[in-house]
Amino acid sequence: MDNRITILGTGNAQVTHCYNTCFMVHSRGGHQLLVDAGGGNGILQQLEKADIDWKTIHHLYVTHAHTDHILGVVWMMRMALQFQNPLKVYSHRKVLDVLTFNCQQLLPRKQSDRIGSVVEMVEIHDGDMMMIGDMQLQAFDIHSTKEKQFGFTMTMPGGKRLTCLGDEPYNDKNECYARGADWLMSEAFCVFEDRERFKPYEKHHSTALDAARLAEQLGVRNLILYHTEDKTISTRRQRYTAEAQSAYSGRVIVPDDLDVILLE
Numbered sequence: 048m049d050n051r052i053t054i055l056g057t058g059n060a061q062v063t064h065c066y067n068t069c070f071m072v073h074s075r076g077g078h079q080l081l082v083d084a085g086g087g088n089g090i091l092q093q094l095e096k097a098d099i100d101w102k103t104i105h106h107l108y109v110t111h112a113h114t115d116h117i118l119g120v121v122w123m124m125r126m127a128l129q130f131q132n133p134l135k136v137y138s139h140r141k142v143l144d145v146l147t148f149n150c151q152q153l154l155p156r157k158q159s160d161r162i163g164s165v166v167e168m169v170e171i172h173d174g175d176m177m178m179i180g181d182m183q184l185q186a187f188d189i190h191s192t193k194e195k196q197f198g199f200t201m202t203m204p205g206g207k208r209l210t211c212l213g214d215e216p217y218n219d220k221n222e223c224y225a226r227g228a229d230w231l232m233s234e235a236f237c238v239f240e241d242r243e244r245f246k247p248y249e250k251h252h253s254t255a256l257d258a259a260r261l262a263e264q265l266g267v268r269n270l271i272l273y274h275t276e277d278k279t280i281s282t283r284r285q286r287y288t289a290e291a292q293s294a295y296s297g298r299v300i301v302p303d304d305l306d307v308i309l310l311e
Contacts, residue, residue, distance in 0.1 A: 048075050050203040050310040054273070054302040055093040056085050059214075059236060059252075060115035062277040065304045066093050067115040068214060068234075070273075071104075075204050078180025081107045082211065084119025091122060097305050102132050106179050109138035110213050111196035112145045121149050127166050128158040135167045137177070137186075141195055143168045171197065190218040193251055200224040207310055210267075214274045216253045217261050230310055231267040233258040234274035238290045245276050255287040259295035269298045271308065 051073050056066030067085035081104050084090040094101050101123070109120055120136065124146065127134040136146065147168065151159045162168065171177075173188040183202040188195070189212065198213040198221070210228040217225065217233070225231060236252035237245040247254055253261075255272055262270040272287055279286065284301045291299040300308060 048073070048077060050075050050205065050207065052209075052271075052308045052310065053097050053099065054304060054306045054308065055090070055097060057273050057275060057302055057304055058277050059274050060086070060113065064277040064280050066090075067119070068274040069093075069116070069119065071097070071099060072182065072201065072209070074180055074182050076181040078182060079104060079106065080179045080182065080184070080201075081123070083108075083110055083116040084123050086115040086118045088119070088122045090119035091126070093304070101126055102130070105133055105135060107134060107136045108184075108199065109136060109142045109146070110198065110211075111138075111191070111194050112142050113194060113214075116214075117142065117145065120146055121153065124150055124162075124166050125154055125158065128154065128161045131161065131165050133165060133167075135169050137169045137171050139172070139188075139195055139197055140170055143170055173197075185224065187221055187224050189213040189215060190220055191215050191251075198224070200228065203310055205311075209310060215251055216257070222265070225267070226265045228265070228267045230269045230271060230308075231262055231265070232271045232273060233261065235272040235287060235291075236274065237276050237279075238286050240286075240290070241276075241279070245278075255290045255301075256294055259291035259293070259299070262291075262297060263295045267297060269300065270295060271300045271302065273302065275301075 058065040069083040200210040207229040235255040236247035239254040239256035
């Protein structure tokens with residue numbers, strides 16, 4: 048078994064032709080971490096399409112409290128609580144409070160009362176390190192100006208390093224987590240050519256060109272672009288890749304939903 052990522056969703060909050068951004072990290076030792084869960088119960092369908100049994104998911108990392116990232120977590124918690132399937136949810140305090148409140152309001156009392164036992168809410172802080180099976184994860188605050196959000200850097204079995212920057216532009220304060228990463232996951236709201244159409248900068252997002260220039264500056268080996276618009280989805284992979292390659296000398300990956308990326 049290889050270290051790999053299953054991309055469950057690639058889209059931003061407004062997409063209708065793909066699922067919202069979320070993904071599963073798998074280690075060669077068989078351990079798994081689900082990162083975010085999109086905006087609803089579509090997470091269950093995406094997992095089914097990817098041939099991932101939701102009952103095998105025991106670790107879930109939530110970057111922030113925006114609807115397109117957190118509402119699917121409510122569904123994952125509902126399934127875990129109802130069927131008493133152990134689950135650890137890792138995030139900062141606001142996210143944990145939002146999830147707990149929503150589950151208490153939306154789920155039967157006998158289920159929500161299992162929060163803290165069946166579902167463990169694990170508060171993380173900037174710089175915290177933890178082991179997810181055989182994967183070493185370090186969380187970091189991305190210093191968002193919109194909503195408190197955490198990214199992470201993860202050392203996989205074999206020593207390769209994966210860094211997820213979250214879904215907002217990179218902050219220089221996090222250089223130590225991103226520089227020299229083997230795999231860098233960066234949001235790319237649209238291509239630079241379409242900036243007037245999609246207004247990424249007004250929404251505090253980046254373009255594929257911005258992400259590519261950053262990856263080149265940081266000396267990363269592989270760049271994964273995600274959290275995109277879906278109005279150009281038929282040509283998205285081709286156009287985003289071409290734009291990124293104009294400024295970055297490493298490998299560019301523009302995944303579609305359900306793609307699997309080997310981390311080797």
